[in-house]
Amino acid sequence: MTAVLRVENLTVDVGNLRIVDGLDLELRAGERVALVGESGSGKSMTARALLRLDPSVTVGGQVWLGDRDLVTLSEKQMQRVRGTELAMVFQDPSTALNPLRRVGDQVAEPLRIRGVSRRDARRRAAEMLDRLGVPRAAERLNAYPHEFSGGMRQRVMLAAALITGPRVLIADEPTTALDVRVQEKVLALIEQLAAEDGIAVLLITHDLGIVAGFADRVAVMYAGRKVEENSVETFFAGPSHPYGRGLLNSVPRVDRALTERLDTIPGTAVKPSARPPGCSFHPRCSAAVSRCSAEAPVLVTIGSGQVACHEV
Amino acid sequence: MRSDLLTADGLTKRYGRFTAIEDVSFTLRAGEVLGLVGESGSGKSTTVRCLVGLTKPDAGTVSYDGEPLQGRAAWHRFRREAQMVFQDPYASLNPRMTVAEIVGEGLRVHGIERTAAGRRARVTTLLGQVGLDAGDLDRYPRSFSGGQRQRIAIARAIAVEPRVLICDEPVSALDVSVQAQVVNVLRDMGRELGLSILFIAHDLAVVRYLCDRLVVLDQGRIAEQGTREQIYDNPQAPYTRSLLAAVPIPDPAAERERRHRQKESAR
Structure with a gap:
């Protein structure tokens, strides 16, 4: 299977601060990959860097979409990639939509920009909204975002992202602001449409419960670096990296007997500005040895996965 | 049988034609952790606002320790004995106050520790209880992470030795590993200090860890209430x-x- 998106040695710098440090990641056609980590781990910065959304940050390394390296494209070329081949949805559907424009126009916009007639674009917008389970889609093209619930707004966002038939969808915490029952429906829709249209999905999330049901593979970031990557089966059977294990053990679960206390990871996540020498995770790691504070571990392949840890 | 500490009786609140909550009745008993759960729009926040007097209900009453909450004296006592921890640790701490001032304010206002030295000593102890230390006394909220800020908020709440702690989605904004730390701190504090805790949340997995009983709200009405075992093992x-x-x-x-x-x- 060939990769539709291949990220090599990605770096993201804000000023002279390295937020993302040498990330490799691959998405194959139709594959669903989750990028997980705590706030400040660099997962959202990675997503935004792939689309080069922030002009003020410096993106390094290579981002191969087919045979083009997105990092080397001009802004004008990049504009054509965004929303056609590489689409993104964000966490908060109430701020990502324009409150003053009709929903139909916002969903149809990517097509209009590409010269599709108003009539055709509206028809396809209605079809897309219908596929995403928006009731009476054709009538509701003229409604405004505030007339929709949070879950329906996220469907509108998805419709706008998917209407041009992208090869890759980047979804940054797309259901975090939604209630669990709505979250479930939205994720099922993303899964269904991605499968039908062969779209690869990169899901950025901190919620491991979602990852287990949605993703094929999971990559874990800590302090701007990937520390582990595994199939979901391998990861949830037992993460390779102590940080992955800590994350998984901290999740309260309804399917297990109650324990006296929740497991925690001691301390707090380090900021990229205060990354300690050696392994970034060593100050919080119960398995750390002296080598961990001196020498940064490199990612090594274990089975079908990868891990960066001296103690594995 | 545990005694009733805080009781909502028939609370109803309408905004124009919209009914936010209708006939909501439940009791927080002494020493228990009671979960108030539901989706957004279920009426959790309106219920809390009515309970603490931020909103006047259209119908129904709130009683504390057997007495209806009416009149200044009753409210004054309630406001000292019931403390709140809010959802957003970035908005609920004054950025211009040091940790010592934030946690010590209640001690000063309520006349619990009248000297600055006494307050400082007491705040140091409180920080220790929530897993922070004396070195943090003179720092400002901006130098703390979300989880640490929520510990400061908990220290502030328990400083005045309350009997009731009302926690409004206190861990929703936190990362999972930090969420687990804060849940453990709340649980330890509740037990050590014999607190009664009303825990408002939408995450049923977290609630299961912390709460002895649950009240489930659906569109402003109580769908169900019962013990943890009843709700999780045999929901009706x-x-x-x-x-x-x-x-x-x-x-x-x-x-x-x-x-x-x-x-x-x-x-």
């Missing part, structure tokens, strides 16, 4: 069942099975 209301069925499980096989069941039942 269809609404409770559908909420529980939607909680994701961090296990691919279990999650596939759960989602399969969901699809079947949707047919």
